[in-house]
Amino acid sequence: MIEGILIGLTTALTLQNILMVMLGCFFGTIIGMLPGLGPMTAIALMIPITYGFDPATGLILMAGVYYGAVFGGSTSSILLNAPGVPGTVATSFDGYPMAQQGKAGKALAIAAWSSFAGGTLSAIYLLFMAPSLSKVSLSFRSPDYFALMILGLTAIAAFSSKGQFLKAMMMVVIGLMLASVGQDSLSDITRFTFNNMNLTDGISFVLVVMATFAMSEALTIILKRNDPTSAAKQVSLTELGSIKINKEERTKMYKTIPRSSVIGFLIGVLPGAGATIASFLAYGMERNIVTDEEKEKFGKGSVNGLSAPETANNAACSGSFVPMLTLGIPGSGTTAVMLGALLGFGVQPGPRLYMTNPEIFWSIIMSMYIGMVILLILNLPLIPYIARILAVPKNYLIPLILFFSITGIYVMSFNNFDIYLMIGIAVVATFMRLYDFPMPPLILAFVLGGLMEENLRRSLLLSNGSWEFLWDRTLTACILLTTILIVVWHIYKTMFKKTKG
Amino acid sequence: MNINTTKVISLLFFIFSAFYLYTAYQIQVFAFDENAPFNARTFPIYLGYAGLFFSGLKLILPDPNTIKVQHKTLEYKKTVILIIIAIIYGATILKVGYFLTTSLFLFSSYYFLGERRWVLMFLLSFPFVAAFMYLLHGVLDIYLRDPFLKSIGVMG
Numbered sequence: 001m002i003e004g005i006l007i008g009l010t011t012a013l014t015l016q017n018i019l020m021v022m023l024g025c026f027f028g029t030i031i032g033m034l035p036g037l038g039p040m041t042a043i044a045l046m047i048p049i050t051y052g053f054d055p056a057t058g059l060i061l062m063a064g065v066y067y068g069a070v071f072g073g074s075t076s077s078i079l080l081n082a083p084g085v086p087g088t089v090a091t092s093f094d095g096y097p098m099a100q101q102g103k104a105g106k107a108l109a110i111a112a113w114s115s116f117a118g119g120t121l122s123a124i125y126l127l128f129m130a131p132s133l134s135k136v137s138l139s140f141r142s143p144d145y146f147a148l149m150i151l152g153l154t155a156i157a158a159f160s161s162k163g164q165f166l167k168a169m170m171m172v173v174i175g176l177m178l179a180s181v182g183q184d185s186l187s188d189i190t191r192f193t194f195n196n197m198n199l200t201d202g203i204s205f206v207l208v209v210m211a212t213f214a215m216s217e218a219l220t221i222i223l224k225r226n227d228p229t230s231a232a233k234q235v236s237l238t239e240l241g242s243i244k245i246n247k248e249e250r251t252k253m254y255k256t257i258p259r260s261s262v263i264g265f266l267i268g269v270l271p272g273a274g275a276t277i278a279s280f281l282a283y284g285m286e287r288n289i290v291t292d293e294e295k296e297k298f299g300k301g302s303v304n305g306l307s308a309p310e311t312a313n314n315a316a317c318s319g320s321f322v323p324m325l326t327l328g329i330p331g332s333g334t335t336a337v338m339l340g341a342l343l344g345f346g347v348q349p350g351p352r353l354y355m356t357n358p359e360i361f362w363s364i365i366m367s368m369y370i371g372m373v374i375l376l377i378l379n380l381p382l383i384p385y386i387a388r389i390l391a392v393p394k395n396y397l398i399p400l401i402l403f404f405s406i407t408g409i410y411v412m413s414f415n416n417f418d419i420y421l422m423i424g425i426a427v428v429a430t431f432m433r434l435y436d437f438p439m440p441p442l443i444l445a446f447v448l449g450g451l452m453e454e455n456l457r458r459s460l461l462l463s464n465g466s467w468e469f470l471w472d473r474t475l476t477a478c479i480l481l482t483t484i485l486i487v488v489w490h491i492y493k494t495m496f497k498k499t500k501g
Numbered sequence: 502m503n504i505n506t507t508k509v510i511s512l513l514f515f516i517f518s519a520f521y522l523y524t525a526y527q528i529q530v531f532a533f534d535e536n537a538p539f540n541a542r543t544f545p546i547y548l549g550y551a552g553l554f555f556s557g558l559k560l561i562l563p564d565p566n567t568i569k570v571q572h573k574t575l576e577y578k579k580t581v582i583l584i585i586i587a588i589i590y591g592a593t594i595l596k597v598g599y600f601l602t603t604s605l606f607l608f609s610s611y612y613f614l615g616e617r618r619w620v621l622m623f624l625l626s627f628p629f630v631a632a633f634m635y636l637l638h639g640v641l642d643i644y645l646r647d648p649f650l651k652s653i654g655v656m657g
Binding site for chain 2: 164166167169170173174176177180184186187189191192219222223224225226393394395396398399400402403406407410411414416419420423427430432434435436437452453456457460461463464465491
């Protein structure tokens with residue numbers, strides 16, 4: 001391993017590669033901040049540029065863009081409540097309320113430090129645990145993945161709904177239904193397209209996230225303009241606040257970061273799970289661990305609630321490299337794009353990558369440390385400038401949010417049908433927001449829909465159509481049992497509340 | 502009579518789920534796939550039943566956290582105007598081009614939201630869109646169709 005680290009350091013610490021990490025982090029942050037342009041778009045844009053470099057340099061550049069875009073996504077989640085990527089949706093739960101309270105600078109500083117700590121810790125885990133972790137992810141089968149996704153969706157419904165579990169579960173179903181539109185991945189049969197060619201490829205993630213978050217948020221702000229509560233929020237939004245984190249907040253972060261980095265890293269290692277589930281699970285876990293007093297602050301600007309998903313999504317980014325590099329299976333959509341780039345370089349990722357191209361494997365791990373340090377140096381001093389977005393008056397900010405959302409969709413498809421669809425979804429989402437229907441479960445379900453169907457397909461085919469796969473393996477049964485307990489508990493709680501009343 | 506809007510939404514979702522389920526059963530699968538343990542309609546069918554189950558539960562079970570929205574305080578007029586502007590923007594962007602439609606969309610949105618600082622409104626629409634367009638088209642090399650700029654010879 002020492003030899004590997006040295007090879008990695010030698011490759012990563014060349015002037016060219018350090019410059020690539022810096023450029024990647026910088027452009028990644030800028031692109032990630034723009035709602036609609038997440039890491040996948042940023043990396044996809046970089047692919048043609050990387051072909052001019054050797055594979056290690058190209059991958060280092062893409063890795064830098066990845067970290068930068070994830071941090072940039074957190075920034076737009078906190079400042080605009082417009083997550084460009086699903087991995088930063090959980091960040092907005094407490095980051096945005098904190099910004100509304102005039103603590104935008106502090107929220108961004110907490111996010112920056114948590115990202116740094118999560119990324120650095122996970123890079124250490126990766127260094128020491130990569131070989132054994134590949135075995136862990138190998139032991140997960142389709143039924144386990146299917147059960148894990150059910151658990152993830154139930155967990156998000158349980159903790160994001162503030163006592164409205166059934167509403168959240170309805171949103172989960174809507175998300176899965178939206179994901180089922182378009183061609184079936186295996187048979188290419190079109191579903192729910194109603195002979196509309198524009199729907200054949202399905203509905204894009206960016207469209208759904210822009211409609212349900214950015215656009216509906218903008219419409220809700222206008223709608224509630226005369227509402228005394230939201231007027232108060234508008235005034236506080238103009239205060240940027242300090243970026244200093246006090247001792248009490250630091251103490252909270254010291255406890256949150258290690259446990260969230262572990263969960264983030266482990267979830268990131270699982271192929272397909274990625275930063276989204278990691279951030280949601282870390283948020284849910286943190287909410288269950290903290291004291292009752294702290295629990296009350298969740299969703300209203302909790303330090304733990306912001307630090308946990310930020311740590312976890314960065315840890316998961318590092319973790320998602322493990323299955324990609326060791327198994328050739330991408331851990332997330334973004335690493336799937338990177339996998340494509342690797343194949344373009346003529347490098348075949350898999351267990352033999354250690355032996356055939358050790359400089360690629362180890363230099364990426366080493367560049368993670370460098371990337372994290374650069375991100376921190378780059379982002380902390382820039383926080384006051386980034387936070388100035390909040391000082392823009394609502395009369396300008398709202399049209400600009402709509403403009404970024406529509407542009408994000410337009411440049412992807414050059415199709416006005418997508419714009420109409422986005423407006424339609426945003427109007428429905430705005431109406432549902434008024435009645436406290438939570439949007440995050442819909443987003444997570446939409447992202448996981450395809451994977452969930454794929455894993456259910458494999459499980460049912462392997463068990464000849466029998467549902468016994470749900471309890472055949474102890475791991476699957478345990479995950480599902482946890483899910484059932486969550487559902488029963490929430491339904492019981494709803495009924496008990498009424499009886500008590 | 503007070504109608505609980507959450508229940509109305511749940512009822513609408515129940516009807517939608519029933520329609521989704523009906524459509525799921527209508528999905529045409531290949532003949533050899535008809536009796537397979539899993540085909541293109543399997544997952545949507547389960548989703549349809551899940552939708553019926555959760556919305557049905559929401560309809561039947563008591564609603565302890567009834568949400569009351571103060572419709573009188575909501576700014577419906579400006580919201581509807583902005584949605585209409587966005588629809589017009591969507592309808593014209595391909596024919597007219599990105600620069601002009603986006604600039605006009607921004608300018609009119611500022612105006613209808615009550616802004617009257619004309620110089621700032623102008624700066625944050627036409628020059629702003631031009632700069633953003635340069636970033637996308639010139640720097641990031643993202644193609645932007647613009648028949649208007651093409652017709653006046655600004656874009657190739």
